[in-house]
Amino acid sequence: MFRPFQRLHDRPQTTGVGLGLSVADGFVKAMGGTLTAQETPGGGLTMVIGLALSTGSPGARHAAGRPRGAEAT
Numbered sequence: 001m002f003r004p005f006q007r008l009h010d011r012p013q014t015t016g017v018g019l020g021l022s023v024a025d026g027f028v029k030a031m032g033g034t035l036t037a038q039e040t041p042g043g044g045l046t047m048v049i050g051l052a053l054s055t056g057s058p059g060a061r062h063a064a065g066r067p068r069g070a071e072a073t
Contacts, residue, residue: 021047
């Protein structure tokens, strides 16, 4: 399901090229997380993103939009 250009049953459709889940999976993996599919009660599919919590390390400050080495005020 996470392969590029993959669509449900590989049927031609009028919209989309089948990159959404592949791109989302790549972004989540780049951040050290996971992307999993879970069945939705009542039908359908829910995509769940799991990311680690920040430990307050200097890398976390950079990820929060502050330059490396900048002190929080």
